[in-house]
Amino acid sequence: MKTIIVGLGNPILGDDGVGWKIAEEIRKQLPADDIDVACLSLGGLGLMEHLIGYDRAILVDAFATNDQPGSILILKLDELPNYSAFHTTSAHDTSLQKAIELGRSMGAKLPEEVEIVGITTIKVHEFTEELSPPVADVVGFATRVVLDLLKQPIGVKRESHAEV
Amino acid sequence: MTQRISIDPVTRLEGHGKIEIFLDDNGNVANSYFQIPELRGFERFVVGRPIEEMPLLTNRICGVCPEAHHMAAAKAADAVYHIDPPLPAKMLRELLYMAFYCTDHTTHFYALGGPDFVMGPDAPVAERNILGVIHKVGLEVGGKVIQMRKYGHNVVEMIGGRKVHPCTSIPGGLTKGITEEQRKEIEEMGHWAVEFAQFSLQVFNDIVLANKEYVDLILGDVYTHHTYYMGMVDEHNKINFYDGKVRVVDPDGKEFVKYEPKDYAQHIAEHVEPWTYLKFPYLKNVGWKGFVDGNDSGVYMATPLSRLNACDGMATPLAQAEYEKFYAILGGKPVHQRLATHWARLIELLYAAERWVELVTDPEITSPDIHVKPTETPTEGIGIVEAPRGTLTHHYWTDELGRVTRANLIVGTTNNYAPIQMSTHKAAASLIKNGNVTDGLLNMVEMAFRAYDPCFGCATHSLPGQMPLEITVRDAEGNPLEVLKQFC
Numbered sequence: 001m002k003t004i005i006v007g008l009g010n011p012i013l014g015d016d017g018v019g020w021k022i023a024e025e026i027r028k029q030l031p032a033d034d035i036d037v038a039c040l041s042l043g044g045l046g047l048m049e050h051l052i053g054y055d056r057a058i059l060v061d062a063f064a065t066n067d068q069p070g071s072i073l074i075l076k077l078d079e080l081p082n083y084s085a086f087h088t089t090s091a092h093d094t095s096l097q098k099a100i101e102l103g104r105s106m107g108a109k110l111p112e113e114v115e116i117v118g119i120t121t122i123k124v125h126e127f128t129e130e131l132s133p134p135v136a137d138v139v140g141f142a143t144r145v146v147l148d149l150l151k152q153p154i155g156v157k158r159e160s161h162a163e164v
Numbered sequence: 165m166t167q168r169i170s171i172d173p174v175t176r177l178e179g180h181g182k183i184e185i186f187l188d189d190n191g192n193v194a195n196s197y198f199q200i201p202e203l204r205g206f207e208r209f210v211v212g213r214p215i216e217e218m219p220l221l222t223n224r225i226c227g228v229c230p231e232a233h234h235m236a237a238a239k240a241a242d243a244v245y246h247i248d249p250p251l252p253a254k255m256l257r258e259l260l261y262m263a264f265y266c267t268d269h270t271t272h273f274y275a276l277g278g279p280d281f282v283m284g285p286d287a288p289v290a291e292r293n294i295l296g297v298i299h300k301v302g303l304e305v306g307g308k309v310i311q312m313r314k315y316g317h318n319v320v321e322m323i324g325g326r327k328v329h330p331c332t333s334i335p336g337g338l339t340k341g342i343t344e345e346q347r348k349e350i351e352e353m354g355h356w357a358v359e360f361a362q363f364s365l366q367v368f369n370d371i372v373l374a375n376k377e378y379v380d381l382i383l384g385d386v387y388t389h390h391t392y393y394m395g396m397v398d399e400h401n402k403i404n405f406y407d408g409k410v411r412v413v414d415p416d417g418k419e420f421v422k423y424e425p426k427d428y429a430q431h432i433a434e435h436v437e438p439w440t441y442l443k444f445p446y447l448k449n450v451g452w453k454g455f456v457d458g459n460d461s462g463v464y465m466a467t468p469l470s471r472l473n474a475c476d477g478m479a480t481p482l483a484q485a486e487y488e489k490f491y492a493i494l495g496g497k498p499v500h501q502r503l504a505t506h507w508a509r510l511i512e513l514l515y516a517a518e519r520w521v522e523l524v525t526d527p528e529i530t531s532p533d534i535h536v537k538p539t540e541t542p543t544e545g546i547g548i549v550e551a552p553r554g555t556l557t558h559h560y561w562t563d564e565l566g567r568v569t570r571a572n573l574i575v576g577t578t579n580n581y582a583p584i585q586m587s588t589h590k591a592a593a594s595l596i597k598n599g600n601v602t603d604g605l606l607n608m609v610e611m612a613f614r615a616y617d618p619c620f621g622c623a624t625h626s627l628p629g630q631m632p633l634e635i636t637v638r639d640a641e642g643n644p645l646e647v648l649k650q651f652c
Contacts, residue, residue, distance in 0.1 A: 012209065012224045041224065042328065045271060045313065102294055106306050127209035 001055045004111075005146060006047070007039045008061040014128050015069075015121035015135045018142075019060040022119070025143040026060075035150070048099035048110065056154055057111040058146055063118035070120060070134035072142050074149070077114035113154045117146055183609065185592045191599025196589040198581075198613070199440045207571045215241050215542060215566045216334055222558065223329040225575070230329045231264035231320060232551035232576070235406065236558040238333035243426070243545025244562055245335045245538035252531035253337030258406040259350070259523040260323040260330060261549070265405060265516035266357050267316030268552045269468075269509050272617050273364060274309045277506040280611055281372045285381070292607070301367060312360050315353040319520075322346050337535035344530055351524045357517035358482070365486060365510050372507070373493070382503040383494070386594045387612060389586055390415040390457040390500050392447055392464035394579065395471030396550045397422070402479035403471055403515060405550040411474045412447065415459055417498040421449070425548035428557055432574065433462075435582075444582045445574060455586045463586070466554030466579035467616055468508040473498035478511070480518035486511045502587055505615040509552075542566040551576035553617050577618045587612040 007023025009016040020039045027037040040050060051057045063073060077097060096114070103110050119142055122132040131139070188194040206225060210218065218241055222233040235257060242249055249257075275294040279287075282297045291299075298306040317327045322342055324330025332339045342350070372378045381387075397411045398404040411422040412431075423431055434443035435452045446452045446462035453461040464470070478484040490511060491497050494504055523529060544561045553576030561570040577584075591612035595605050 010224055012221065040328075041230075045275065046328065049310075049313065049317070098293060098295060102298070102306055103310070105295070105298065105303065106310055108310075127205045 002034070002036075002053065003056040003058070003150065004036045004038060004051065004054045005058045005060065005150075006050065007037070008042070008047070008059055010041050011039070012127055012129055014123040014126050014130070015119075015132055016062045016124040017129065018062050018119045018121060018131055018135050018139065021131065021136075021139050022060045022117075022142045022146065025139060026146055029143065029147060031147075044096055045099045045102070047096055048103050051100070051110055051114070052103065052108045054109075054111050057114045058149060059114060059116045060142070060146060061116060061118055062121040062124060064124070065118075065120050067120040068134075069122045069132065070138045072138060072145055073116075073118040073120070074145065075116045075118065077116060080116065115149060115154070117142060117149070183588055183592075185596070187596065187599065191596070193589070193593040193596050196585075196592050197439050198585045198588045206573070210560075210568045210571050213568055215244050215545075215560055215562050215568055218558070218560060218568070218571075219333045220329075220331055222573075223331075225573075229264075229268060229551050229553065229576070231261060231324070232549055232556050233558070234324070234330045234333055235261055235549045236547045236551075236556045237560075238335070239407075239425075239547025239549065240545045240558040240560050241335040241547070243547060244542045244560055244566070245545075246540045246543075247336045247536050247538055249337040249536060250531075250533045252341070252528050253534040254407065255523050255526060255529055256323050256338055256341065256534065257333060259520060259529065260320055261406050262516045262520040262523065263316045263319030263350075263353075263357075265552060266361070266513060266520065267313050267320075269513040269516070270309055270312045270316075270360075270364070272552070273506065273510060273513070274305070276617070277509070277614060278367075280607070280614070281378055281506070282367075285607060285611060301371070305367070308360055308363065312357065315357060319350055319353065322350065334535070335538050339535070341532055341534045342530060347524055347530050351521065354517065354521040354524050357520055358514070361510070361514035361517045362482065364513060368507060368510055382501055382507075384501075386591055386608075387502040387587065387615070388500050389465075389502065389583060389590070391461070391583055391586075392420060392450070393470035393473035393498055394464050394466040394555055395474035396548065396555065397475050398479060400479070401476035403475045403477075403512070403550075404479065405516070407549075410548060410555060412464060413474050413498060415457070415498070415500070417473065420447070425557070426546050428546060428548065428559075428574075432557075442578065442581055444585075445579055446582065455582055455589070457586075463582045464579065465583045466576065467505050468512045468552075469499060469502065469505040469615075470554075471550060472508045472511065478515050480515050480522065482518055483511055483515035486514055502583075502612070502615045505617075509617075553577050554579040577616070580616045580618065584613050584616050584618055587615070 005023060005026055007019040009019040011017040011020045023037050023039050030037065038050060040047065042050065100110050119135060119138060121135055183196065183198050185196040186194045210221060218237040219234045222237040223230040225233050274297060279292040279294065279297055282300055283292045320330055321327045323332065325332045325340065392412055392414055394410060394412050396404055396408045398408045401411065409422050409424055412420045414420045421431060431448055432445050433448040434445050436443055447464055450462035472487060472490065478487045490507060541564050542562045546557065546559045548555060548557050556576050557574040559572040560568050562568050588609055591609050595608050
């Protein structure tokens with residue numbers, strides 16, 4: 001099975017870069033070399049295009065929720081609200097869900113299930129390479145969460161909210 | 165009693181686009197404010213870093229057009245070292261840039277701007293997206309869109325070293341060139357891109373221009389403003405996205421000024437409003453008169469439509485023919501109807517594809533002469549390109565070791581902040597009458613700013629949402645009277 005782990009975000013925009021930091025950590029610790037790790041600043045169509053050819057994808061991204069900063073959320077893509085019908089959600093793109101639907105309708109091989117590990121953030125509008133302390137503190141734990149996820153088969157119902 | 169309508173993000177994420185509309189006692193629009201957040205601290209962030217890093221770092225300002233920032237920063241870095249890169253280097257950069265333009269304009273038309281026309285502005289929101297377009301126009305459209313994007317990414321990777329965030333432009337030129345084998349491949353993709361652009365214009369012709377209702381919508385007063393128009397032109401006053409002088413025409417279409425990138429500060433000033441972080445650029449030598457149309461108002465626009473208005477034509481034959489048709493149908497130059505921007509964007513798509521073929525078939529394009537070593541002491545430099553969303557200016561000052569001491573950036577959308585504000589205000593004022601706020605309001609207001617393809621807060625990709633919006637109608641005390649959500 002071909003798996004990709006994608007760290008999403010902007011590495012110079014504070015906590016938005018947390019996905020990259022975790023992906024880099026995962027790359028160092030990965031036991032198997034048949035798993036690809038990528039760091040991307042993309043969404044929608046561009047992100048979908050990177051997932052073509054994979055059976056499984058795990059996205060690691062900064063979350064903007066009301067949870068405590070540093071909280072880790074584990075979700076499946078279809079558990080996220082799909083804003084695509086309302087394309088103002090991005091002024092330049094469609095949602096990942098819609099993009100995947102589009103890719104599939106074009107015959108592209110895309111992961112059956114996309115899992116998301118989200119880290120609740122604080123500062124995402126100020127240019128810096130540093131993470132806020134509570135966000136930086138969970139990079140190691142989130143890395144283990146992703147590595148554990150890899151050991152589980154896809155399609156398993158699991159607890160969707162873990163807080164540290 | 166005054167009502168307030170707020171189009172507002174529903175997550176706690178600060179700093180996403182927000183529209184506040186205030187109604188008067190009769191329920192008509194008294195005022196509106198389109199607030200765009202500012203990503204803070206970039207100028208501070210870059211201080212102390214070497215100028216060579218700017219083409220890489222500024223890639224990350226925006227998730228949508230990293231290639232544009234890469235180019236503007238690279239050109240500014242050339243200027244900081246007082247170098248004019250060799251012609252093959254400039255041609256390769258421009259070739260990469262044309263491929264990027266094809267990708268970007270394609271995405272906008274098929275995923276964002278097009279659905280309003282292909283599906284109709286009143287179509288249910290669930291259908292007004294790229295999949296709706298495919299269902300209506302045919303499955304092969306989706307395949308072509310994906311193919312166009314793929315080819316664009318391939319060219320960016322071949323010349324720029326990476327698929328999305330290129331890394332090969334350095335002060336004085338490029339770190340690598342292309343082989344003859346790559347050249348052939350790029351040429352083949354370029355021919356396909358020209359055909360795709362023609363196909364897209366045909367889709368526009370068949371679906372939009374053949375439909376009187378849509379033509380009336382485009383030509384209607386709701387989306388019309390008379391302002392100055394900006395765009396970059398070559399020595400023959402033809403459009404160029406990568407290099408040239410910045411030309412501005414007045415609302416009558418007459419040249420107001422044409423300036424070298426290095427002189428931008430003599431022509432552009434920024435107006436500050438208390439209700440938003442972002443500044444409003446305007447023409448210094450006309451002056452700021454508020455959010456008003458006309459020759460006395462320094463408001464200018466920088467978009468595909470403004471570029472067509474500001475030039476004397478397209479530098480490639482097929483695009484030139486489309487340009488002529490555009491002005492023949494819309495009643496001559498300049499065109500003030502903002503919704504025509506979607507059509508102008510497709511004409512630019514065709515130009516970019518044709519220019520792609522022109523550049524890649526030039527014998528010089530595989531020349532190894534792609535870099536000049538910097539020898540002079542670095543000082544200060546300005547680089548301007550036309551980003552898909554408007555004229556993009558990068559300005560850096562460095563110390564004698566090339567470390568950035570100060571930076572100033574005017575990004576594409578910023579140019580259009582005042583026109584966007586005016587357009588959303590006018591759309592809201594036309595649609596909301598006597599307190600009647602309809603479900604169609606959100607989309608019609610969206611259409612006003614979607615034509616500009618604005619880019620706000622786009623550097624963040626934080627889930628769960630990028631820019632969810634909400635319209636709230638409020639009374640004078642701030643109590644919500646009615647809420648229209650995009651999702652529930």
